[in-house]
Amino acid sequence: MDDCLFCKIANKKIPAKIEYEDEEILGFHDIDPQAPVHLIFIPKKHIVSLDQVQISDTNLIGKLLFQMAETARKLKISEAGYRVVNNIGTDGGQTVFHIHFHLLAGRKLKWPPG
Ligand code: 5GP
Numbered sequence: 556m557d558d559c560l561f562c563k564i565a566n567k568k569i570p571a572k573i574e575y576e577d578e579e580i581l582g583f584h585d586i587d588p589q590a591p592v593h594l595i596f597i598p599k600k601h602i603v604s605l606d607q608v609q610i611s612d613t614n615l616i617g618k619l620l621f622q623m624a625e626t627a628r629k630l631k632i633s634e635a636g637y638r639v640v641n642n643i644g645t646d647g648g649q650t651v652f653h654i655h656f657h658l659l660a661g662r663k664l665k666w667p668p669g
């Protein structure tokens with residue numbers, strides 16, 4: 556997708572501080588962190604949101620979640636705990652329409668979210 560911000564980050568047309576990368580997945584630091592650790596994980600494949608995920612994408616999304624947990628262990632935040640967030644659509648708070656999962660850590664997170 557030519558005009559998609561996260562496709563541009565995946566294709567290295569826009570720089571980001573990368574924390575994890577493989578052929579299919581990218582994990583990078585959020586530009587406006589909401590916690591001491593705030594990473595964004597995306598599939599390099601353009602998928603609009605969880606609402607658009609097909610059965611053929613489920614291995615990819617499962618691998619992405621696994622790599623988020625691996626990264627949390629690598630960063631030594633898994634013991635204290637962290638949160639994974641996926642916003643879907645306008646009411647869900649989604650502002651970038653390429654599926655992404657937030658990894659938030661480093662402070663006690665409130666519940667419920669606003
Ligand atoms: P959403 O609100 O769609 O769930 O999350 C989009 C996230 O992307 C926000 O947390 C926002 O700060 C982040 N973001 C927006 N533009 C950029 C950018 O150019 N680079 C990076 N690294 N993050 C971005």
Ligand code: ZN
Nearest residue numbers: 559562601653
């Ligand atoms: Zn995209």
